[in-house]
Amino acid sequence: MSEASRVTMSATLAADEAIARRRAAGESVLSMASGEIGLPVHPGLRERLAAAAGLGSYGPVAGSPELREAAAGYWSRRGLATTPDQVVCGPGSKPMLFGLLLAVGGDVVIPLPSWVSYAAQAGLIGVRHFPVPTLPGQGGVPDPDLLRETVTAARAAGHDPRSVIVTLPDNPTGTIAAPETVRRFAEAARELDLVVISDEIYCDLVYDPAATPAVSPAVFAPERTVVTTGLTKNLAIGGWRTGVARLPAGATGQRLGERLVGVASQIWSSPAAPVQAAAAYAFAEPDEIVEHIAASRRLHERVAHAMAERFAAAGAVLEPVVATCYLYPDFEPLRAHLAEVHGVRTGAGLAGLLVERYGVGLLPASAFGEPEESLRLRVATSRLYGDTEERCQAALRADDPLALDWVRASLDRVEEVLADLTAGAAVPIAV
């Protein structure tokens, strides 16, 4: 890397900060750009963190024995038998993914669309990323046939793809690749000898696991799949920075784990010790934590579905949302109207109009690797649950969160904005 590396600010974090500045300046904004979960820290976590405030030492680079054991149990209860020595912990799922890119080496294949930081991390260290489209309604997992084509062509051109990232369940689409797709994908990855990096940060936010299960590629290609997750999405403690990686059992996994720990030792040393103590408690999944996560999952489901209805009613096209707190509506049917009435021809133009004229913050599909002209937007509902701890608690407890004033107000505001945006448009209404 002799050239200056490509440095871009994380689109989600940048949007977050821009919205916070607008709000501080007294403007009314509806923040649906970042997927940060706007829910309070569970009291059990607060107590464990406070009780661990005396821990000032680094401890092992791979994480404390307690945390590694708890994370192993967490995966084992989800059908992925795991021993603590397969677990490496770090200060967030994002650094784990970055560390894995360095530990595996070579170029990387990513899904299209996919989370803003995969491509950006590759750019930082000067490696190529090869985006491979996903199947319709099955975001997060590259189409197995296109994966073969892309990797074969890349190698023929002298490039060196060695890993492929998947997101399961998916950000930005809120969908889940079908188990059969994951199986075929895993087979292709094995044929191509790729390490699979499965970002499963949303694994606890599948609305109905019986109907739409998220089956990890670690089930189908256990010898080559690294799974990462954290507590940012299920327990809303992104600001605590906890990530864990599950390495494959066996010799390959062990070598990769050693390299990952080496990378960790040179970049971040260890996750914050008091946070590790609280994270060990959470990954052990006591009843109160399981119930809290279930309540937050129900809340995401209700609000994301209600929001999806608004976008569909306005004429945008979107896949059924089955997990996460995201929807990914496509305004393609409204392209002519948006161009004629608003002069909008790109996703960034549409997102810009929504934030400038209406104070509604969203991200354009280009932030997820899609072409500039795509009129898809990623909508995150995770900040709409309340602006005080009391309101958030009420939303978590409510049988019908949509009946709460502040939740309804956000939905009504979106409906009103979309009505204004699309007024006079002749589009097939999807509802």
Place this chain on the structure above:
Amino acid sequence: MSEASRVTMSATLAADEAIARRRAAGESVLSMASGEIGLPVHPGLRERLAAAAGLGSYGPVAGSPELREAAAGYWSRRGLATTPDQVVCGPGSKPMLFGLLLAVGGDVVIPLPSWVSYAAQAGLIGVRHFPVPTLPGQGGVPDPDLLRETVTAARAAGHDPRSVIVTLPDNPTGTIAAPETVRRFAEAARELDLVVISDEIYCDLVYDPAATPAVSPAVFAPERTVVTTGLTKNLAIGGWRTGVARLPAGATGQRLGERLVGVASQIWSSPAAPVQAAAAYAFAEPDEIVEHIAASRRLHERVAHAMAERFAAAGAVLEPVVATCYLYPDFEPLRAHLAEVHGVRTGAGLAGLLVERYGVGLLPASAFGEPEESLRLRVATSRLYGDTEERCQAALRADDPLALDWVRASLDRVEEVLADLTAGAAVPIAV
């Protein structure tokens, strides 16, 4: 970076873990390999962390406004006027240094000897590092004349050095480059148009700032110097992971700061929020924190000096230790004896003998970039203050910590080990 990056485990953290395993196995070990500070977390920090346990959000990538303001005040009180917008915070001083390598781009010059992770971080991202020797007794700052020679030759050979790292005060030598040396160094860096990255993590551990001040290169080359520090060494909370960087004022600094924040947003998002709250309290330096740091500094000084006397008495050569908790004795005068009696011909061999035969953990100079045959060892006294919180508190309070049983026992053990190691050697005794 199409090849697998060079991954090496941090020598200090690896030594730490090896010693912890030996101790867990019931072996008696004297741990002087890692520079982790074995002192308890100050109660004020514990309280602030516990009080901030409700903070689950990321907050700004560059750190909370409170922490940035506190860090700006910290530097301003040390003669480097700083505004909060010059400050970027991260999860440790180590990630800040890594982020700066990526943000500056290009190859890097490092002092020889220098801390284990500078070269390793460069290796991870596939950039070259050019080691430049320091002046005798003035570790941490490359000899200005050799810096010119090295950079000129590197550029002539088609390489691209763009930054130079200094350590002030120095690890591993426990010395401080003279202000005049720093001035000449800063002049050379300006001529060569290098960004100076000044690692000042030990800045609060100068024993006598009137006699041996540590003057930052930011004084002499303010337009190009980035200063990094943290709370790992002065407050013994390495395990909390707090680092801060001070960017230059002005346009160059602003551009570099924006790139650093971009890198941070893609690798670690933000430092842990509850830790930031406690760190803001510490960088504001209330009286109880200032006094605690002063007590720990006195303790380091007494024990490091007493330890240095033991090594000198055994025939090793070493520079006067004026800061940190490190000494860097050279067993060169004992080379013949070590080879004949013990079959030891390298620093690693000497360190290996000391840990295997005597249970004394130290690091060889090769971990700091020196040749394998160098017989220098880095000795850290920071773990000798007590193995319980009570003993550590007693050590911090003691007028004469050397009179405490457990401190004396460690010093006596080292004396005994060195006597055995050098028994029969004919060397000029330095004391």
